[in-house]
Amino acid sequence: MDDEQIMHAMDLDDAYRVDRVLARGTGGVTEIVTLGESGPFVRKRIPSKLARRGVWGTLAECDCARLPHVIATYEMPDEFVVVCDFVPGENLEQLLSARGRLAEKDATRLVLQLCEAATALHTHGIIHRDISPTNVIVAADGAHLIDLGIARFRAEGATHDTTQLGTPGFASPEQYGFAQTDARSDVYSLGRVLGYLLTGTQPGVPDAADYERSLEDEKVVSPRMRAIIERACALEPSARYQSAEELAGALEGREPPESGGAAARPEEPLAPGSPEEPPPRPAASGGRRGPSFAQVIVGALAVIALLAAIVLIMHDAGVFRSGAATGDDSASSAQPQSSRQDQALKPDDSAGAPVAAPTTSEESPLEVVESGWSVDDQGFVHYGIALRNSGDAVVEYPAYTVTGRDETGAVLFSxxxxxxxxxxxxxxxxxxxxxxxxxxxxxxxxxxxGVEDYQVGSGAERSATFAVSGARPVSDGLGGTNFVGEVTCERDDGSDVGNNVALSVLLRDEDGSIVFGAVGFASRPEVGSTTTFEVSCHTVPDYASYEVHALAW
Structure with a gap:
């Protein structure tokens, strides 16, 4: 890139406003951004060495509503940047954390939609390689497969992938360097996702044993669904369903013929730039055969298991020491701990009791004047609060801290x-x-x-105000509850605060105390205009009344 190209890219990059960071890791940074009055969008910043530019270019040609719609791509000195449309909703991990495992018909419907997305990718020669709960968004129209950060084309003649990536528990065995990935690798991941939806348990460490037990329990997973999962997740790729379309057929009752160990590799669409025909396969030769793919993996896994056992022994012996983290670790996964389907939230005995928390300093104008909460069967706290500014000026980016303690007073999270x-x-x-x-x-x-000086505006500044109307609970189609309605912008604040409006749903008991809270987002309407909203609450506790509050976001 020359200096002019770099400056142009930096100007474009700076034009986007970052509303919040969704994820940060070795594969890059994912953000929610806006551009002027447009948005929100999802912007993914991928390290240049990991970027698959051809994949993103080909994705723009995919006419599938369950895949990201690419808005723009551009190069930065050390990053490749992709901007896609934003799909409002929750990922599968959040969905199951809120309501537990899904019924068979609901899990089947979502995985069929993922098969549709995977088939569209495979038709264009793209292997996703990271189909996992955090990369699936459940919106009003169903499942959307997102984040193609490590997707790639199949390379004819390669023996293995050059980069070993994927989500543990959902990545196929060949993604650990034993063979090249293809469409059947995504089939493996789809099978793992199906098992996760039905059991409510992560298939990877440390829950692998619980996952397998739940999979064998006919009260949790029917024999038919277990057979589909086992075939989709077979160790040998040739023993799996040979395409996402075949897996979809099995889920719909159109079971293909059983595939044996000698099944041929499925036909793969040729990647751009590939020869029109793959090279001929060598003829079978006599004599001693080398180890099979499964034998190689089993041997390697045995070595890995031995090393893991050694590490555990050393850990128990005190060789490794680490402090216990009680705060929120954004890199960790929220894994459901129960496989019950009919989970219900249970308000705590103290839920709804107002908490007038002291401010962090005498100068701070902020105070919590009301709060209430309940705990679900997964251990998560659903809460609502009221935060008051008793000062005479606007406070930008006000903050509060939520701290949970156990029976002894020890901090569980902050x-x-x-x-x-x-x-x-x-x-x-x-x-x-x-x-x-x-x-x-x-x-x-x-x-x-506390409030820093830079957060305090002038006394003349005003906050935007909104009016919520027609709010009511509706079924989410999966046995849970959403709240829908309309929000009207009555007054603008004249600031550059984002182009969205946050809608907080609070549920109260018969005494008027808060027992539950949830938040959703909608595009911010112009002054005098109205837009609709839907807030996903899933399983909620018993409540006597509800209310929805709007805040510029």
Whole structure:
């Protein structure tokens, strides 16, 4: 890239406003961004050495509503940047964390939609290589397969992938360097996702044993579905369904003939630039044969298991020491701890009790004036709070901290939430999720954070105001509850705060105490205009009344 190209890319990059960071890891950074009055969009910043530019270019040609729609791509000095449309909804991990394992018909419907997306990719020669719960968004129209950060074309003649990537528990065995990935690698991942949806348990370490037990339990997974999962996740690629379309046929009852170990490799679409025909296969030769693919993997896994055992022994002996993290680790996965399908939230005895938390400093104008919460069967806290600004100026990016403790008073988690802004003398309400899986707290505290000088605006500044109308609960089609309605912008704040509006749903008991909170987002309407919204709450506790509060975001 020359200097002019670099400057042009940097200008374009700076034109986007980052609303929040969704993920950060070795594969890059994923952000929610807006561009002027347009958006929101998803922007993925991929390290140049990992970027598959041809994949993203080909994705733009895929006419499948269940795949990302590429808006723009551009090069930075060390990154390849992709901007796609934003699909509102929750990923599968969040969905199961909120309501537990899915019924067979619901899990089947979602996986059929993922098969549709995978088939569209495979038709264009693309292997996704990371079909996993966090890369599937469930929107109002069903499942969407996202994040093609490590997707690639199949390379004819290669013996293995050059980069070993994927989500543990969902990545196929060949992704660990034993062979090249192809469409059947994605079939393996689809089978693992199906098993996860039906059992509510992650198939990888440390829950692999629980996953296998749940898979064998006919009260959890029917024999027919277990057989489909086992075939999709066979160790030998040739023993699996040979395409996502075949897997879809099995789920719909159109079972293809059983494939034996000698089944031919499925026909793969040729990647751009590939020869029109693959090279001829060598004729079978007599004499001693080398180890099969399965034998190689079994041997390698045995070595890995031995090394893992050694590490565990050393850990128990005190060779490895690490501090126990009680805060929110954004890199960890929220894994459901129960395989029950009919989970219900149970308000804690103290849920709804107002908490007037002290501010963090005498100068801080913020205070929590109301709060309430409940714990679901996974151990997560669903809460609602009211945060008041008693000062005479707007506070930008006000924040509060949620702390959960066990029966002994030990901290289980401490998580900070930053909001957009709060006007002078105003009170804002917010509903959200906190905590860690499998660690239900005995008590939860809410405290307002201190305010720095740069956060304080002038007394003349005003917050945007909204009116919510027609709010009501509806079924989400999966046995849970969503809240829908309309929101109208009554007054603009004249600031550059994002182009969205956050809708917080609060549920109250008969005493008027908050017992549940959740948040969703909608595009921010112009002054005097109205837009619709839908907030996913899934399984909710018993409640006597509900309310929806809007906040510029």
């Amino acid at each position: 998580q900070e939430q930053v909001l957009s802004s709060i006007g002078a003398g105003e009170t804002i309400w917010w509903g959200d999720l906190a905590g860690n899986p499998g660690q239900p707290p005995a008590t939860v505290e809410f405290s307002a954070n």
